[in-house]
Amino acid sequence: MNPMSHLTLTQRFHAFANPARFMALSDKLIAPFGFVTALLIGAGLWYALFNSPADYQQGESVRIMYVHVPSAWLGMMGYMIMAGASLVALVFRHPLADVCAKSAAPIGAAFCFLALVTGSLWGKPMWGTWWEWDARLTSMLILLFLYLGYIALWSTIEEPQRAGRAAAILALVGSINVPIVHYSVVWWNTLHQPASVFRADGPTIASSMLVPLLLMALGFTLFFMTLLMVRMRAEILRRRVRALQLALSEV
Amino acid sequence: MAEFFAMGGYAGYVWSAYGVTAIVIIALVLVTGLDLIAQRKQLDVLESDGARKRAPARPSGSKL
Numbered sequence: 001m002n003p004m005s006h007l008t009l010t011q012r013f014h015a016f017a018n019p020a021r022f023m024a025l026s027d028k029l030i031a032p033f034g035f036v037t038a039l040l041i042g043a044g045l046w047y048a049l050f051n052s053p054a055d056y057q058q059g060e061s062v063r064i065m066y067v068h069v070p071s072a073w074l075g076m077m078g079y080m081i082m083a084g085a086s087l088v089a090l091v092f093r094h095p096l097a098d099v100c101a102k103s104a105a106p107i108g109a110a111f112c113f114l115a116l117v118t119g120s121l122w123g124k125p126m127w128g129t130w131w132e133w134d135a136r137l138t139s140m141l142i143l144l145f146l147y148l149g150y151i152a153l154w155s156t157i158e159e160p161q162r163a164g165r166a167a168a169i170l171a172l173v174g175s176i177n178v179p180i181v182h183y184s185v186v187w188w189n190t191l192h193q194p195a196s197v198f199r200a201d202g203p204t205i206a207s208s209m210l211v212p213l214l215l216m217a218l219g220f221t222l223f224f225m226t227l228l229m230v231r232m233r234a235e236i237l238r239r240r241v242r243a244l245q246l247a248l249s250e251v
Numbered sequence: 252m253a254e255f256f257a258m259g260g261y262a263g264y265v266w267s268a269y270g271v272t273a274i275v276i277i278a279l280v281l282v283t284g285l286d287l288i289a290q291r292k293q294l295d296v297l298e299s300d301g302a303r304k305r306a307p308a309r310p311s312g313s314k315l
Contacts, residue, residue: 049255060259223276
């Protein structure tokens with residue numbers, strides 16, 4: 001019989017999200033996740049660099065897309081994970097949600113940064129400029145600043161519970177920027193091109209380019225998940241260290 | 252091969268984009284891994300400290 005079957009749904013949720021259970025589960029998942037990540041990125045790179053066509057307008061520079069677009073997606077997904085976990089942390093006061101939000105921030109920030117840098121490297125040869133204050137680029141830069149503000153807030157407030165609450169509120173307020181990033185290319189006249197994969201009428205990109213793009217995006221997503229689990233483990237240990245230090249100082 | 256590395260004249264842009272991506276991803280893995288190892292070490296030290304403090308009467312060298 002399932003040992004959890006006598007519990008209510010909420011109790012089950014809490015039992016599942018229990019840090020000790022998370023430690024046991026993540027311990028089993030990290031290695032296989034890492035392995036699949038390596039396979040997907042390996043295959044993605046093979047297609048992206050050797051086995052996909054040059055663009056008829058952009059030539060070989062189109063290959064920047066295979067690192068730029070997944071980075072941008074993950075920069076936004078990371079923020080949604082952070083804001084979602086922050087909401088759960090605020091409403092249910094669940095410590096694991098708090099750990100998740102805090103651990104997701106640096107990974108999301110790194111991908112957001114990569115989207116900006118690789119976009120700049122793509123913009124120079126294609127648009128003739130490294131940077132333009134257009135709606136997509138500007139909202140993406142604001143996303144990076146929101147991440148940095150969130151990380152800074154965690155490190156400036158000493159007491160984890162207060163830091164967590166303040167950071168969660170910042171994450172939630174800032175989440176308004178995520179749809180702005182996504183729709184910026186629709187709402188404003190931007191230099192940046194509109195979406196060509198996540199569209200209501202289906203992808204408009206050639207399948208020879210969609211395959212490497214999706215492989216890389218899937219690989220990056222799994223990388224994100226794997227690293228998130230490792231960071232969460234480190235964070236749980238850090239909190240145990242802190243609790244032990246407090247307990248020992250009172251002995 | 253030289254043609255491949257030339258990237259149709261966009262070598263500087265394409266390889267910079269892949270290079271910076273690789274560097275950031277490797278840095279993320281290293282920072283995270285080192286942090287995990289550091290926390291585990293510190294926890295081990297504290298746990299053995301705690302064990303000693305809780306059981307001061309035991310002869311040294313005995314493990315709990």
